[in-house]
Amino acid sequence: MNSTNRALNRLLLLIVGLLLVAVGAAAATAVLLPGVRDGWKASAGPVQRQVESWLQATPLGTTGVSWIMPAVLVLIVLAVILLLAFALRQGRGRTGTVVDEAVGEHGQTVISSKVAEEAIQDALSARPEFVASHVSTYRVKRTPTLKVSVTCRRGVSPADASAIVESSLKALDQLLGRELPALVQISGGFRARVSGSTRLQ
């Protein structure tokens, strides 16, 4: 429902995972396999000298330090900003309006998502089949979409639960004069397990 970029999530996991596998395997083989170990040791000196010569070849003004370090610092700051943006973007996509359209030349009709959410929640909270219900509105492909999650009491038939929610959605359709796309999520969960089972047959 939300606008989380799932491909990006998986891409990050894949890249970090492959990097960790590569680093871990390289470290282990460098110690375990004599061939790799000797090669690593032989190249250690030249690599160190090469890096030292780079650091000396890139002085930052007259301060005596290389500008490579501050450059690395800038890259690190950029990476941190990107990762923060990535982490904070998860789970977004809620919207506050379900209808926003211009009718004729007299103005605009805006319906807040609270109207739809509270209408459905009101209808559902009175039902004995559910221990809890929650309605929220998300923007899916630029279309406001309702998400109705209900937690069923133990033993309630999902067909009945779905019929109850659908009838309240249809009542809302009548009220608004249009059909909003909707997702109904029927779940059990902890509260359903500890609450009493249904007495409806």
Place this chain on the structure above:
Amino acid sequence: MSTTSLRRRITRRELHSPRSTAAIVVAVLLILGLAWVGTEIVIALLGLPALLVAPADMFASAVNLPDAPAAIVVAAGAVVVVIGLVLVVLALAPGRRARHVLETERAATVVDSEVLASALARHASSAADVDPDHTSVSVSSRHAVVDLVPTTGIPVDRSAVSSAVERELAGYGLRRPVSSRVRVRESGKVGA
């Protein structure tokens, strides 16, 4: 129609894990690691003593890795490889959630397998005349298995239970059909 494509997108996303938790954990750990390295660089540039390891020492110990104690390096390497493999699996596995899609008229509907199981358990126990506490049902993506422990002395009509369960399942309108199996325990329980 656009509503059917919208509905398909919503149900597909509801059936699979977004991997948000894992991605956020990895991102936060990366941020912490990078922030630490950045701080060490700043401190080194200011010429102050390092917090834990100076950047130059980090580089030197990476280059001279084979001289480090072998057991520690191998153990750490193995742990890192395992964590990496877990992340690769998380990235590539489908991550299906224990949910089912109902074919309904008005809205896209997803049901936790748990809810299906508890509804089936109620019907199975009343069809078998067995205490609900002695009925257990597990629902996977394609199968529902009903386990009954009969009350001692009262035989359970297996075909009646299985037809009741099948009637229930057919009535739900599951998009992916679920087949059912009823198992009646050999030994019953006294009382109840």
